[in-house]
Amino acid sequence: MGSCAVRMPMDGGTMYECDAEWCEDKIKFMAKALAAKSLHSAGVVICNVYEGDRWDRMECYHPDCYVGVGEPYGDVLSEAPTEPIVATAIAG
Numbered sequence: 500m501g502s503c504a505v506r507m508p509m510d511g512g513t514m515y516e517c518d519a520e521w522c523e524d525k526i527k528f529m530a531k532a533l534a535a536k537s538l539h540s541a542g543v544v545i546c547n548v549y550e551g552d553r554w555d556r557m558e559c560y561h562p563d564c565y566v567g568v569g570e571p572y573g574d575v576l577s578e579a580p581t582e583p584i585v586a587t588a589i590a591g
């Protein structure tokens with residue numbers, strides 16, 4: 500198991516510190532319309548960081564800050580699909 504980065508939507512009650520050195524914004528929930536305007540507020544990138552085989556720490560970034568630090572833990576995976584799974588009628 501290696502380090503990985505996952506993008507999660509923010510909810511109202513949660514706030515994270517962004518681990519990018521230059522960034523002093525808290526990662527916090529934004530109204531959907533605002534979040535859609537800027538990658539900066541489009542959720543939070545949660546990184547589970549492994550040192551060798553062992554989990555070491557969690558880091559959090561704004562999505563654009565994660566890109567800014569050079570995507571150290573690889574591509575951002577989306578969280579589980581948020582689209583409802585539409586049951587399809589079985590024809591016949």
Ligand SMILES: [Zn+2]
Pocket residue numbers: 517518519522523524560561564
């Ligand atoms: Zn940031």
